[in-house]
Amino acid sequence: MDFIQNFPFMSIILSLFSGPLSSILNGKWAKRVNMAVITVIGLMSGSVLAYVLGTGQGFVYRMGHFSAPWGNEIRVGVLEAFMALFFCVIMLLCMLGGVAEREKEIEVSKQNLYYIMVNLLLCSLLALIYTNDLFTAYVFVEINTISACGLIMIKQNGRTIEAATRYMIMSLLGSGLLLLGICFLYDLTGHLLMSNIKEQVQMLAATGQYHIPLVVSLGLMSVGLAIKSALYPFHAWLPDAYGYSTLSSAAILSSLVSKGYIFLLVKIFYRVIGFNVICESKVIHVLFVFGILGMIMGSVSAIQERDIRRMIAYSSVAQIGYIYMGFGLGTEIGVVASIYHILSHAATKSLLFVAASGITDASGGSRQFRDLTGAGFRNKLAGIAFTVGSLSMVGMPMFSGFISKLLFGQAAMGHTHKMLPTLIALAVSTVLNAIYFMKTVIRLYAPGSGEEAMVEGRVIHIKEQPAKSVALVFFILLNLILGLNSEPVIRLIESGLQMFD
């Protein structure tokens, strides 16, 4: 066994232990430890990715050297390593972009607690990506929920506590359903390791035995994870949680936390049940319908919103709808499009959140649209970044959003029943996206508005924030890379999905 095969386990355990370590450090050192840990884990994931690409096949890491079906396992393929690397990059940039907000909004004595939560969140995300055991996945889903709740409520006012409570309630409903689904599946197959369950499920599906319990279990797991990742009718907690928490929390929650659950769902589809069984079941039609509803309704809510942060939050509902619509198509290329959209949405949404905070800083801290007029002239980089993010969300060529829309369109082409609804929903949703994003961009660059921000007659000065500027530049680059250089990424996703079997 090569030494590099230890890296996935080491990255999980490193982030897990840096959490308790942060509790005895002060805020400044906890921040440094956190940044270092994310960087180290990113480097490790990168080398794992290079290793897996080099050998051309995934590997299984047995915890404590107990072989299947008794032991617990970590399984690494191209897609897992790539996701871990990507999540580390996004998380590092989100933490970098929100440094100033964290120092302002979190009490000094509680700064280190924030980094405990971030480290635990990273640990649970990595475990969700790598684990090969369904019950371990459930436990880390709960750790993910608890640390995300901590991220929301660390900025202490009535709004965030209420948002955290609502978030917890919806998340607990979701994890209850997920746990019940896992129990059903364990009852049917007698295994907890994903590969062993898949063998048994394939056998059951071939003989037609226990058809109804299998579908019920699949439905419970899908709905549970859909609730947790805020698919349309279950999104009520989302605008408050994203809109009022501190900047890095909002960026991390929208771009990573919900994506972790979706990635687990992909793993359940491919590695636990098997994609052929999924396509035959009716569960994907339900996901398809709610995905399309989410695409439209999320955008409609975003248009009505007067607060820029909440508008971006509602836009997340629409983008999550895209991802579930891709799953609902029930084809390989649909899933590829969804996974590409996970990447593109993670890169774009965190960019938008960070840029929006730069814009609101340049408008005297107000998030209301009427105060944002001309803010693009006052904070140039944030204005450019917001424009890039908006164009990407709308689906302009050159940016990442275009490629994912193109992939969704290609996936829908030639589909017997779902081609027309998908294409119509894509078109309508693009127009709606354009309405609210372009409305904001036009307001940011309204001609004739003053170079200086005037709030209640006072001129406000914009503080330079080098960390935020660096984060914005890297986010823009990431968007351009994903938009202009999509071929290798798509090939990576395809080979990763093949490695899942």
Added chain:
Amino acid sequence: MNFANLLNNYAEAVAMILFGIGFSNLLLQKNLMKKIIGLNIMDTATYLFLALKGYIEGRKAPVVVDGIQSVEAYVNPIPSGLVLTGIVVSVSVTALMLSLTIRLYRRYHTLDLDEISTRLKKEGK
């Protein structure tokens, strides 16, 4: 529908009914304490289901005391392990929910989540 199966597996049916009760309480109750009680009923129902699935009629708990080492003598130990893990998780989320409830109560002197929301909207912050 075969109702005989329902009668044979009445314990599983009870677990599912309890799950439904807990789920709808967590979703629909306005009072935060009742929501938390619903959460606990829901989780406990899942553990009941798991424990039932691990139980085999006429066998004992898998602890070797009188030297019998045959697998046939004992029930499946894995569901018990899963239940234990699940209990730990549910205790921690319950504690978190209770602490959030205390925070909200100290601020707004009510346990009604909807009322808190309307008050927050009125404040407009």
